[in-house]
Amino acid sequence: MKYILLSSLLFFNLHAEIAIEEAWQRVQKLNDGLIASKNDVHRAKLKQDSASSMYLPSVSLGASYTHLDKPIGLDIGEIVPVKHHELDFSEQDILLADLRVIYPLYTGGKIDATQDIYMAKVNESRSKDKMKKDKAFLDLIKVYYGVLISKSLYKTRQEAQDSLQHHFDNAKKLKEQGQIAKIELLNAEVKLDAAKIDARKAKHKLEISTSALHKMIKQNNTPSSSLFISDDISSQSHYADESAENFAIIGVLDAKSQQTLALIDIKKAAWLPQVGAYANVNLYRDDSVLMQTMPNWMAGVALKYELFSRSDRSSDVQAAKLLHSNIAHLKTQAQEDLRLLVEKTYKEMLLYKEEFRSLSSSLALANENYKLREIAFSEGLSTSLEVVDAQVFLSSVKTKRLNALYIYTQKISQLCVLSGDSEMFFKILNNAQEIR
Numbered sequence: 001m002k003y004i005l006l007s008s009l010l011f012f013n014l015h016a017e018i019a020i021e022e023a024w025q026r027v028q029k030l031n032d033g034l035i036a037s038k039n040d041v042h043r044a045k046l047k048q049d050s051a052s053s054m055y056l057p058s059v060s061l062g063a064s065y066t067h068l069d070k071p072i073g074l075d076i077g078e079i080v081p082v083k084h085h086e087l088d089f090s091e092q093d094i095l096l097a098d099l100r101v102i103y104p105l106y107t108g109g110k111i112d113a114t115q116d117i118y119m120a121k122v123n124e125s126r127s128k129d130k131m132k133k134d135k136a137f138l139d140l141i142k143v144y145y146g147v148l149i150s151k152s153l154y155k156t157r158q159e160a161q162d163s164l165q166h167h168f169d170n171a172k173k174l175k176e177q178g179q180i181a182k183i184e185l186l187n188a189e190v191k192l193d194a195a196k197i198d199a200r201k202a203k204h205k206l207e208i209s210t211s212a213l214h215k216m217i218k219q220n221n222t223p224s225s226s227l228f229i230s231d232d233i234s235s236q237s238h239y240a241d242e243s244a245e246n247f248a249i250i251g252v253l254d255a256k257s258q259q260t261l262a263l264i265d266i267k268k269a270a271w272l273p274q275v276g277a278y279a280n281v282n283l284y285r286d287d288s289v290l291m292q293t294m295p296n297w298m299a300g301v302a303l304k305y306e307l308f309s310r311s312d313r314s315s316d317v318q319a320a321k322l323l324h325s326n327i328a329h330l331k332t333q334a335q336e337d338l339r340l341l342v343e344k345t346y347k348e349m350l351l352y353k354e355e356f357r358s359l360s361s362s363l364a365l366a367n368e369n370y371k372l373r374e375i376a377f378s379e380g381l382s383t384s385l386e387v388v389d390a391q392v393f394l395s396s397v398k399t400k401r402l403n404a405l406y407i408y409t410q411k412i413s414q415l416c417v418l419s420g421d422s423e424m425f426f427k428i429l430n431n432a433q434e435i436r
Contacts, residue, residue: 016221016222017221017222017223017224018217018219018221018222018223018224019223019224019225020140020141020144020145020223020225020426020429021225021426023140023144023213023216023217023221023223024137024140026217026218026219027136027137027140027216027217028133028136030217030218031136031216033132033136034129034132034133034136037128037129037132037133038129040125040128040129041122041125041126041129043125044118044121044122044124044125045122047118047121048115048118048119048121048122050118051114051115051118052115054104054111054114054115055104055111057101057102057103058100058101058102058103059099059100059101060099060100061097061098061099061100061283062096062097062098062099062100063095063096063097063098063284064094064095064096064097065093065094065095066093066094066095066096067092067093067094068092068093068094069092070092071091071092091286091288094286094288094291095284095286096282096284096285097282097283097284098280098281098282098283099280099281099283100278100279100280101278101279101280102276102277102278103276103277103278104274104275104276105275105276105277105301106272106273106274106275106276107269107272107274107275108268108269108270108271108272108273108274109265109266109268109269109272110265110266110269112265113262113263113265113266113269114262114266116258116259116261116262116265117258117259117262117263117266119258120255120256120258120259120262121255121259123251123254123255123258124251124252124255124256124259126251127248127249127250127251127252127254127255128248128252130248130251130420131248131249131252133422134248134417134422137413137417137422137425138410138413138414138417139216140216140217141409141410141413141425142410143209143212143213143216144213144223144225145223145227145406145409145410146209146212146213146406147206147209147210147213147222147223148223148225148226148227149227149402149403149405149406150202150205150206150209150210151206152227152402153202153205153206153399153402154199154202154203154205154206156202156395156398156399156402157195157198157199157201157202157203157395158199158202160195160198160199160391160392160394160395161192161195161196161198161199163370163374163391164188164191164192164195164388164391165192165195167188167192167374167377167384167387167388167391168185168188168189168192170374170377170378171184171185171188171377171384172185172188174378174380179380180380180383180384184383184384184385185384187384187385187388188384188387188388191388191391191392210222225429226434226435226436227405227406227409227434227435227436228409228429228432228433228434228435229353229356229357229405229408229432229433229435230412230428230429230431230432230433231433232428232431232432233349233412233415233428236342236343236346236347238419239342239346239415239418239419240338240339240342240343242418242419242420242421243335243338243339243341243342243418243419243420244335244338244339245420246419246420246421247338247417247418247419247420248420249334250331250334250335250338253327253330253331253334254331256327257324257327257328257331260320260323260324260327261324263320263323263324264317264320264321264324266320267313267316267317267319267320268317270306270309270313270316271313272305273303273304273305274303274304274305275301275302275303275304276301276302277299277300277301277302278299278300278301278302279297279298279299279300280297280298280299281296281297282294282295282296282297338418341418342415342418342419345411345414345415345418346411346415348407348411349408349411349412349415352404352405352407352408352411353404353408355400355404356401356404356405356408359397359400359401359404360401362397362401363394363397363398363401366390366393366394366397366398367394369390369393369394370387370390370391370393370394373386373387373389373390374387374390405435412425412428413425416428
Protein backbone atom coordinates (compact mmCIF):
# COMPACT_ATOMS: atom_id res chain seq x y z
CA MET A 1 0.00 0.00 0.00
CA LYS A 2 2.91 2.36 0.68
CA TYR A 3 4.03 1.69 -2.87
CA ILE A 4 0.62 2.78 -4.13
CA LEU A 5 0.81 5.97 -2.05
CA LEU A 6 4.26 6.85 -3.36
CA SER A 7 3.22 6.10 -6.95
CA SER A 8 0.10 8.23 -6.66
CA LEU A 9 1.95 11.18 -5.18
CA LEU A 10 4.69 10.83 -7.80
CA PHE A 11 2.05 11.00 -10.52
CA PHE A 12 0.99 14.44 -9.32
CA ASN A 13 4.58 15.68 -9.12
CA LEU A 14 5.51 14.87 -12.72
CA HIS A 15 4.81 18.43 -13.81
CA ALA A 16 7.06 21.39 -13.07
CA GLU A 17 6.20 23.27 -9.91
CA ILE A 18 4.98 26.86 -9.76
CA ALA A 19 4.94 29.34 -6.87
CA ILE A 20 1.79 31.25 -6.02
CA GLU A 21 3.38 34.57 -7.11
CA GLU A 22 4.23 33.19 -10.54
CA ALA A 23 0.79 31.62 -10.85
CA TRP A 24 -0.79 35.02 -10.15
CA GLN A 25 1.40 36.65 -12.80
CA ARG A 26 0.23 34.08 -15.34
CA VAL A 27 -3.41 34.66 -14.44
CA GLN A 28 -3.04 38.42 -14.88
CA LYS A 29 -1.35 37.90 -18.22
CA LEU A 30 -3.49 35.14 -19.69
CA ASN A 31 -6.96 35.39 -18.16
CA ASP A 32 -9.33 36.34 -20.98
CA GLY A 33 -11.66 38.26 -18.67
CA LEU A 34 -8.78 40.37 -17.36
CA ILE A 35 -7.51 41.00 -20.89
CA ALA A 36 -10.97 42.26 -21.88
CA SER A 37 -11.05 44.44 -18.77
CA LYS A 38 -7.68 45.99 -19.67
CA ASN A 39 -9.06 46.74 -23.13
CA ASP A 40 -12.00 48.54 -21.52
CA VAL A 41 -9.56 50.75 -19.61
CA HIS A 42 -7.61 51.47 -22.80
CA ARG A 43 -10.83 52.28 -24.68
CA ALA A 44 -11.91 54.73 -21.96
CA LYS A 45 -8.46 56.35 -22.09
CA LEU A 46 -8.72 56.78 -25.86
CA LYS A 47 -12.09 58.48 -25.44
CA GLN A 48 -10.55 60.81 -22.86
CA ASP A 49 -7.73 61.64 -25.29
CA SER A 50 -10.33 62.38 -27.94
CA ALA A 51 -12.20 64.74 -25.61
CA SER A 52 -9.01 66.66 -24.83
CA SER A 53 -9.22 68.31 -28.28
CA MET A 54 -12.68 69.82 -27.70
CA TYR A 55 -11.16 73.29 -27.16
CA LEU A 56 -9.38 73.18 -30.51
CA PRO A 57 -10.98 74.85 -33.53
CA SER A 58 -13.09 72.86 -35.94
CA VAL A 59 -11.72 73.17 -39.47
CA SER A 60 -13.67 71.83 -42.42
CA LEU A 61 -13.39 71.93 -46.17
CA GLY A 62 -16.62 72.33 -48.08
CA ALA A 63 -17.51 72.16 -51.75
CA SER A 64 -20.78 72.35 -53.62
CA TYR A 65 -22.06 72.09 -57.15
CA THR A 66 -25.41 73.65 -58.09
CA HIS A 67 -27.26 73.54 -61.42
CA LEU A 68 -29.86 76.32 -61.94
CA ASP A 69 -32.81 76.11 -64.31
CA LYS A 70 -31.46 79.30 -65.81
CA PRO A 71 -28.67 81.74 -64.96
CA ILE A 72 -29.39 84.49 -62.46
CA GLY A 73 -29.76 87.69 -64.46
CA LEU A 74 -31.54 90.98 -65.03
CA ASP A 75 -33.62 92.14 -68.04
CA ILE A 76 -32.21 95.57 -68.95
CA GLY A 77 -33.96 95.85 -72.30
CA GLU A 78 -36.22 98.62 -71.08
CA ILE A 79 -33.31 100.55 -69.61
CA VAL A 80 -30.65 100.11 -72.27
CA PRO A 81 -31.75 99.45 -75.86
CA VAL A 82 -29.31 96.70 -76.80
CA LYS A 83 -29.69 93.59 -78.90
CA HIS A 84 -28.95 91.31 -76.05
CA HIS A 85 -30.98 92.82 -73.20
CA GLU A 86 -30.38 90.03 -70.62
CA LEU A 87 -27.54 90.65 -68.10
CA ASP A 88 -26.33 87.42 -66.44
CA PHE A 89 -24.94 87.65 -62.89
CA SER A 90 -24.08 83.95 -62.63
CA GLU A 91 -23.51 80.85 -64.69
CA GLN A 92 -26.17 78.19 -64.89
CA ASP A 93 -23.73 75.75 -63.16
CA ILE A 94 -22.25 77.06 -59.92
CA LEU A 95 -19.23 75.43 -58.25
CA LEU A 96 -18.00 76.66 -54.86
CA ALA A 97 -15.25 75.54 -52.43
CA ASP A 98 -14.46 77.11 -49.09
CA LEU A 99 -12.60 76.54 -45.83
CA ARG A 100 -14.60 76.97 -42.60
CA VAL A 101 -13.17 77.45 -39.11
CA ILE A 102 -15.25 77.45 -35.91
CA TYR A 103 -13.60 78.10 -32.55
CA PRO A 104 -15.48 77.84 -29.22
CA LEU A 105 -14.77 80.83 -26.99
CA TYR A 106 -17.21 80.22 -24.16
CA THR A 107 -19.53 77.27 -23.53
CA GLY A 108 -20.59 77.91 -19.95
CA GLY A 109 -18.20 75.25 -18.65
CA LYS A 110 -19.73 72.47 -20.75
CA ILE A 111 -16.43 71.45 -22.37
CA ASP A 112 -14.57 71.32 -19.05
CA ALA A 113 -17.39 69.24 -17.54
CA THR A 114 -17.45 66.88 -20.51
CA GLN A 115 -13.70 66.32 -20.18
CA ASP A 116 -14.17 65.67 -16.45
CA ILE A 117 -16.75 62.99 -17.28
CA TYR A 118 -14.37 61.21 -19.64
CA MET A 119 -11.59 61.37 -17.02
CA ALA A 120 -13.97 59.97 -14.39
CA LYS A 121 -14.96 57.17 -16.75
CA VAL A 122 -11.29 56.23 -17.06
CA ASN A 123 -11.09 56.06 -13.26
CA GLU A 124 -14.27 54.00 -13.17
CA SER A 125 -12.96 51.52 -15.73
CA ARG A 126 -9.72 51.20 -13.75
CA SER A 127 -11.64 50.50 -10.54
CA LYS A 128 -13.80 47.92 -12.32
CA ASP A 129 -10.66 46.34 -13.71
CA LYS A 130 -9.34 46.15 -10.14
CA MET A 131 -12.57 44.48 -9.02
CA LYS A 132 -12.12 41.80 -11.67
CA LYS A 133 -8.48 41.34 -10.68
CA ASP A 134 -9.48 40.96 -7.04
CA LYS A 135 -12.01 38.28 -7.94
CA ALA A 136 -9.47 36.45 -10.10
CA PHE A 137 -6.94 36.65 -7.26
CA LEU A 138 -9.34 35.15 -4.72
CA ASP A 139 -10.28 32.42 -7.21
CA LEU A 140 -6.61 31.58 -7.68
CA ILE A 141 -5.95 31.41 -3.93
CA LYS A 142 -8.94 29.12 -3.51
CA VAL A 143 -7.86 26.79 -6.32
CA TYR A 144 -4.08 26.91 -5.76
CA TYR A 145 -4.24 26.14 -2.04
CA GLY A 146 -7.15 23.84 -2.72
CA VAL A 147 -4.72 21.62 -4.62
CA LEU A 148 -2.35 21.60 -1.65
CA ILE A 149 -5.16 20.73 0.73
CA SER A 150 -6.50 18.04 -1.59
CA LYS A 151 -3.04 16.56 -1.90
CA SER A 152 -2.56 16.52 1.89
CA LEU A 153 -6.04 15.12 2.40
CA TYR A 154 -5.34 12.37 -0.13
CA LYS A 155 -2.13 11.56 1.71
CA THR A 156 -4.07 11.43 4.99
CA ARG A 157 -6.67 9.09 3.49
CA GLN A 158 -3.95 6.85 2.09
CA GLU A 159 -2.19 6.73 5.46
CA ALA A 160 -5.48 5.80 7.12
CA GLN A 161 -6.00 3.08 4.54
CA ASP A 162 -2.48 1.75 5.12
CA SER A 163 -3.01 1.74 8.89
CA LEU A 164 -6.35 -0.03 8.65
CA GLN A 165 -4.88 -2.50 6.16
CA HIS A 166 -2.12 -3.28 8.63
CA HIS A 167 -4.69 -3.61 11.41
CA PHE A 168 -6.85 -5.91 9.28
CA ASP A 169 -3.84 -8.12 8.51
CA ASN A 170 -3.04 -8.37 12.23
CA ALA A 171 -6.68 -9.06 13.08
CA LYS A 172 -6.76 -11.81 10.46
CA LYS A 173 -3.74 -13.49 12.04
CA LEU A 174 -5.18 -13.20 15.52
CA LYS A 175 -8.48 -14.65 14.31
CA GLU A 176 -6.66 -17.60 12.76
CA GLN A 177 -4.94 -18.12 16.10
CA GLY A 178 -8.28 -17.94 17.88
CA GLN A 179 -7.30 -14.88 19.92
CA ILE A 180 -10.17 -12.64 18.74
CA ALA A 181 -13.76 -13.19 17.66
CA LYS A 182 -14.93 -13.13 14.05
CA ILE A 183 -16.95 -9.94 14.71
CA GLU A 184 -13.77 -8.04 15.39
CA LEU A 185 -12.24 -9.20 12.11
CA LEU A 186 -15.39 -8.17 10.24
CA ASN A 187 -15.33 -4.80 11.91
CA ALA A 188 -11.72 -4.27 10.81
CA GLU A 189 -12.64 -5.30 7.24
CA VAL A 190 -15.63 -2.92 7.09
CA LYS A 191 -13.55 0.00 8.27
CA LEU A 192 -10.81 -0.89 5.77
CA ASP A 193 -13.32 -0.88 2.90
CA ALA A 194 -14.63 2.51 4.04
CA ALA A 195 -11.07 3.85 4.15
CA LYS A 196 -10.46 2.65 0.58
CA ILE A 197 -13.57 4.49 -0.59
CA ASP A 198 -12.47 7.67 1.20
CA ALA A 199 -9.03 7.41 -0.41
CA ARG A 200 -10.55 7.06 -3.89
CA LYS A 201 -12.77 10.07 -3.28
CA ALA A 202 -9.80 12.10 -2.08
CA LYS A 203 -7.83 11.13 -5.18
CA HIS A 204 -10.73 12.17 -7.40
CA LYS A 205 -10.97 15.51 -5.63
CA LEU A 206 -7.24 16.05 -6.06
CA GLU A 207 -7.50 15.34 -9.79
CA ILE A 208 -10.36 17.82 -10.18
CA SER A 209 -8.64 20.59 -8.21
CA THR A 210 -5.38 20.04 -10.12
CA SER A 211 -7.23 20.26 -13.43
CA ALA A 212 -8.88 23.50 -12.30
CA LEU A 213 -5.46 25.00 -11.50
CA HIS A 214 -4.07 23.93 -14.88
CA LYS A 215 -6.94 25.65 -16.67
CA MET A 216 -6.58 28.77 -14.57
CA ILE A 217 -2.84 29.25 -15.19
CA LYS A 218 -3.01 27.63 -18.66
CA GLN A 219 -0.03 25.45 -17.86
CA ASN A 220 0.37 21.99 -16.32
CA ASN A 221 2.21 22.95 -13.14
CA THR A 222 1.79 21.82 -9.55
CA PRO A 223 2.02 24.15 -6.53
CA SER A 224 5.42 24.71 -4.93
CA SER A 225 4.30 27.22 -2.28
CA SER A 226 3.27 25.91 1.10
CA LEU A 227 0.38 26.44 3.42
CA PHE A 228 1.36 28.84 6.17
CA ILE A 229 0.62 30.49 9.49
CA SER A 230 1.64 34.09 10.08
CA ASP A 231 1.97 36.34 13.11
CA ASP A 232 2.76 39.32 10.87
CA ILE A 233 -0.85 40.48 10.54
CA SER A 234 -1.91 44.11 10.91
CA SER A 235 -4.68 45.18 13.26
CA GLN A 236 -8.36 44.95 12.40
CA SER A 237 -8.67 48.74 12.42
CA HIS A 238 -5.88 48.99 9.85
CA TYR A 239 -7.70 46.73 7.40
CA ALA A 240 -11.00 48.52 8.11
CA ASP A 241 -9.52 51.97 7.43
CA GLU A 242 -7.78 50.81 4.27
CA SER A 243 -10.91 49.12 2.92
CA ALA A 244 -13.02 52.26 3.46
CA GLU A 245 -10.66 54.16 1.15
CA ASN A 246 -9.05 51.66 -1.19
CA PHE A 247 -11.49 48.81 -1.88
CA ALA A 248 -12.34 48.71 -5.57
CA ILE A 249 -16.06 49.42 -5.18
CA ILE A 250 -15.20 52.67 -3.37
CA GLY A 251 -13.18 53.68 -6.43
CA VAL A 252 -16.17 52.98 -8.68
CA LEU A 253 -18.46 55.12 -6.48
CA ASP A 254 -15.89 57.94 -6.38
CA ALA A 255 -15.73 57.89 -10.18
CA LYS A 256 -19.53 57.94 -10.37
CA SER A 257 -19.55 60.90 -7.98
CA GLN A 258 -17.09 62.79 -10.23
CA GLN A 259 -19.34 62.12 -13.20
CA THR A 260 -22.44 63.44 -11.46
CA LEU A 261 -20.63 66.63 -10.41
CA ALA A 262 -19.66 67.19 -14.03
CA LEU A 263 -23.22 66.43 -15.08
CA ILE A 264 -24.46 69.18 -12.74
CA ASP A 265 -22.10 71.63 -14.46
CA ILE A 266 -23.37 70.56 -17.87
CA LYS A 267 -26.98 71.06 -16.83
CA LYS A 268 -26.12 74.50 -15.39
CA ALA A 269 -24.44 75.44 -18.67
CA ALA A 270 -27.85 75.31 -20.36
CA TRP A 271 -28.63 78.63 -18.60
CA LEU A 272 -25.53 80.32 -20.03
CA PRO A 273 -24.79 81.75 -23.50
CA GLN A 274 -22.62 80.01 -26.05
CA VAL A 275 -19.96 82.17 -27.74
CA GLY A 276 -17.81 81.17 -30.69
CA ALA A 277 -15.57 82.68 -33.33
CA TYR A 278 -15.85 81.70 -36.96
CA ALA A 279 -14.06 82.32 -40.23
CA ASN A 280 -14.70 81.38 -43.87
CA VAL A 281 -12.22 81.48 -46.75
CA ASN A 282 -13.31 81.11 -50.38
CA LEU A 283 -11.01 78.68 -52.14
CA TYR A 284 -12.72 78.58 -55.53
CA ARG A 285 -15.36 80.60 -57.40
CA ASP A 286 -16.15 81.09 -61.04
CA ASP A 287 -15.79 84.32 -63.07
CA SER A 288 -19.42 85.32 -62.97
CA VAL A 289 -20.43 88.78 -61.76
CA LEU A 290 -22.23 87.38 -58.71
CA MET A 291 -19.26 85.27 -57.62
CA GLN A 292 -16.83 88.14 -58.13
CA THR A 293 -18.83 90.29 -55.73
CA MET A 294 -18.42 87.77 -52.90
CA PRO A 295 -15.61 88.50 -50.37
CA ASN A 296 -12.49 86.35 -50.33
CA TRP A 297 -12.86 85.73 -46.60
CA MET A 298 -14.98 86.63 -43.61
CA ALA A 299 -14.62 86.31 -39.85
CA GLY A 300 -16.71 87.13 -36.82
CA VAL A 301 -18.06 86.22 -33.42
CA ALA A 302 -21.43 84.56 -32.81
CA LEU A 303 -23.47 84.35 -29.63
CA LYS A 304 -26.35 82.03 -28.89
CA TYR A 305 -28.60 82.18 -25.84
CA GLU A 306 -31.61 79.95 -25.54
CA LEU A 307 -34.45 82.02 -24.11
CA PHE A 308 -36.92 79.17 -23.85
CA SER A 309 -36.19 75.45 -23.74
CA ARG A 310 -38.59 72.56 -24.19
CA SER A 311 -36.94 70.87 -21.17
CA ASP A 312 -37.10 72.22 -17.61
CA ARG A 313 -33.52 73.27 -17.04
CA SER A 314 -34.04 73.85 -13.33
CA SER A 315 -35.43 70.33 -12.88
CA ASP A 316 -32.49 68.89 -14.84
CA VAL A 317 -30.05 70.54 -12.43
CA GLN A 318 -31.97 69.30 -9.38
CA ALA A 319 -32.15 65.76 -10.77
CA ALA A 320 -28.36 65.76 -11.30
CA LYS A 321 -27.83 66.98 -7.72
CA LEU A 322 -30.08 64.22 -6.35
CA LEU A 323 -28.08 61.64 -8.30
CA HIS A 324 -24.88 62.99 -6.77
CA SER A 325 -26.44 62.84 -3.30
CA ASN A 326 -27.57 59.22 -3.84
CA ILE A 327 -24.05 58.16 -4.78
CA ALA A 328 -22.69 59.84 -1.65
CA HIS A 329 -25.16 57.86 0.48
CA LEU A 330 -24.25 54.64 -1.35
CA LYS A 331 -20.57 55.27 -0.62
CA THR A 332 -21.27 55.85 3.08
CA GLN A 333 -23.31 52.64 3.25
CA ALA A 334 -20.64 50.72 1.37
CA GLN A 335 -17.96 51.91 3.80
CA GLU A 336 -20.06 50.83 6.78
CA ASP A 337 -20.69 47.43 5.19
CA LEU A 338 -16.98 47.05 4.47
CA ARG A 339 -16.06 47.73 8.09
CA LEU A 340 -18.47 45.04 9.21
CA LEU A 341 -17.15 42.62 6.59
CA VAL A 342 -13.55 43.30 7.64
CA GLU A 343 -14.49 42.71 11.29
CA LYS A 344 -16.19 39.42 10.41
CA THR A 345 -13.33 38.24 8.17
CA TYR A 346 -10.64 39.27 10.67
CA LYS A 347 -12.30 37.45 13.56
CA GLU A 348 -12.82 34.34 11.44
CA MET A 349 -9.16 34.46 10.46
CA LEU A 350 -8.14 34.50 14.12
CA LEU A 351 -10.65 31.76 14.92
CA TYR A 352 -9.30 29.36 12.29
CA LYS A 353 -5.74 30.20 13.24
CA GLU A 354 -6.50 29.26 16.85
CA GLU A 355 -8.36 26.15 15.72
CA PHE A 356 -5.33 25.02 13.69
CA ARG A 357 -3.00 25.47 16.66
CA SER A 358 -5.37 23.69 19.02
CA LEU A 359 -5.70 20.81 16.59
CA SER A 360 -1.91 20.59 16.32
CA SER A 361 -1.75 19.54 19.98
CA SER A 362 -4.74 17.23 19.47
CA LEU A 363 -2.87 15.64 16.56
CA ALA A 364 0.01 14.63 18.80
CA LEU A 365 -2.45 13.06 21.23
CA ALA A 366 -4.34 11.25 18.46
CA ASN A 367 -1.10 9.81 17.05
CA GLU A 368 0.01 8.53 20.44
CA ASN A 369 -3.43 7.11 21.22
CA TYR A 370 -3.51 5.16 17.97
CA LYS A 371 -0.05 3.70 18.54
CA LEU A 372 -0.98 2.57 22.04
CA ARG A 373 -4.27 1.03 20.88
CA GLU A 374 -2.50 -0.86 18.11
CA ILE A 375 0.08 -2.27 20.52
CA ALA A 376 -2.59 -3.16 23.06
CA PHE A 377 -4.63 -4.93 20.38
CA SER A 378 -1.67 -7.05 19.31
CA GLU A 379 -1.26 -8.09 22.96
CA GLY A 380 -4.96 -8.82 23.38
CA LEU A 381 -5.53 -5.87 25.70
CA SER A 382 -7.69 -3.82 23.32
CA THR A 383 -10.49 -4.56 20.87
CA SER A 384 -10.49 -4.01 17.11
CA LEU A 385 -13.24 -1.43 17.54
CA GLU A 386 -11.02 0.63 19.84
CA VAL A 387 -8.15 0.53 17.33
CA VAL A 388 -10.44 1.56 14.48
CA ASP A 389 -11.94 4.38 16.56
CA ALA A 390 -8.44 5.61 17.33
CA GLN A 391 -7.57 5.63 13.64
CA VAL A 392 -10.82 7.40 12.69
CA PHE A 393 -10.15 10.02 15.35
CA LEU A 394 -6.62 10.51 14.05
CA SER A 395 -7.86 11.00 10.48
CA SER A 396 -10.58 13.35 11.70
CA VAL A 397 -8.06 15.55 13.53
CA LYS A 398 -5.79 15.69 10.48
CA THR A 399 -8.70 16.60 8.21
CA LYS A 400 -10.04 19.32 10.53
CA ARG A 401 -6.55 20.72 10.92
CA LEU A 402 -6.09 20.92 7.15
CA ASN A 403 -9.51 22.48 6.68
CA ALA A 404 -8.80 25.13 9.34
CA LEU A 405 -5.52 26.00 7.63
CA TYR A 406 -7.19 26.22 4.21
CA ILE A 407 -9.93 28.57 5.41
CA TYR A 408 -7.35 30.62 7.33
CA THR A 409 -5.41 31.14 4.09
CA GLN A 410 -8.54 32.30 2.29
CA LYS A 411 -9.39 34.74 5.09
CA ILE A 412 -5.92 36.26 4.81
CA SER A 413 -6.37 36.76 1.07
CA GLN A 414 -9.83 38.27 1.60
CA LEU A 415 -8.46 40.79 4.10
CA CYS A 416 -5.77 41.82 1.62
CA VAL A 417 -8.33 42.32 -1.15
CA LEU A 418 -10.71 44.21 1.14
CA SER A 419 -7.90 46.58 2.08
CA GLY A 420 -7.27 47.25 -1.61
CA ASP A 421 -3.85 45.59 -1.75
CA SER A 422 -3.87 41.97 -2.90
CA GLU A 423 -0.06 42.07 -3.21
CA MET A 424 0.09 42.30 0.59
CA PHE A 425 -0.72 38.58 0.61
CA PHE A 426 2.73 37.78 -0.78
CA LYS A 427 4.46 39.98 1.81
CA ILE A 428 2.64 38.08 4.56
CA LEU A 429 3.51 34.77 2.91
CA ASN A 430 7.23 35.61 2.65
CA ASN A 431 7.43 36.23 6.44
CA ALA A 432 5.18 33.36 7.49
CA GLN A 433 5.82 29.93 8.98
CA GLU A 434 5.48 27.22 6.36
CA ILE A 435 3.22 24.26 7.17
CA ARG A 436 4.01 21.09 5.28
